[in-house]
Amino acid sequence: MKNELALKQRIAELEKLLAQKDAQIAALEERWRLAQQKQFGKSAEGFVGQGELFNEVEEIVEAAEAEQQSISYTRKKPVRKPLPKDLPREQVIHDIEDKTCDCCGGELHKMGEDKSEKLEFIPAQIKVIEHIRPKYACRHCDKSS
Template identity: 65%
Template sequence: MNEKEYQSRIAELEALLEEKSARIAYLEEQFRVAQHKQFGKSTEGHPGQGELFNEAEELVVETETAEEAISYTRKKPTRKPLPQDLPREVIVHDISDEEKICGCCSGELHRIGEDTSEKLQFIPAQVRVIEHVRPKYACRTCEKDGISNTIKQAPVPHSVIPKGYATPSLLSQIITSKYQYGLPLYRQEAMFKQ
């Protein structure tokens, strides 16, 4: 290799070194910014941000001198009513009969309207026992005569779990609580004991 080739090779390596050092500086800056975002102080303001909102004082001076007449109608915010298909219980909170007399002239007050408000009440699940009674029937005449006496009775109602206590509604509650809501069986047992 001659002198020119060495010089060109050195120039190439210096350019490559400069490019790599610029890339390293960029990555170091990105790392510093990420570290600052994660571990540094977080402030809402930035330098120079205060000057953005200096207009408030200027506007106060302007509004004192200029008067504006604004006319508009404002809608009163209202809640959506609760669904009408839910069972309802109406409780009337009325004043006593003594209070239905005017304090000025002692005349009788009459009803001019009413205010209503709806509240949603949750009644927790109820557990109850369903007792199945199956009467037995026998013939008194056959019993007296000594002929074979047959006893008649309605068949046992079908059960999801043979000889079990659980009805389909109880099983669906347990399965839903276990697999949809993640409640372990021992917690459900504690809830049923309560």
């Protein structure tokens, strides 16, 4: 009986020691996983105060969102700064020679024009060349359609 009691105590001690060793193994495995994650996983790569360095990107995005126009969908309006008005300008007009309608022979009227500007750099001289393309439509065909 005394021997049995000593064996039971020894078994209890060994089970307690085994539980401690299991806890140590679990802690070491967790440390190993964290080290693997730190070395090979995604990293935050952040420093204290780093968030304030890049606020200007958010400001640009907010300004860009304000410049959207709404039709039946949203699109960003092109934002190109106009060329300065004080630069010398040269106009090139791309016009058609025959201003008669192909289908009815009626006279075409000017209904608008497209303009585009191109900055041309000539050494020691800068000028703006405006390309003007008149648009024509036939009033007779417009009425009959």
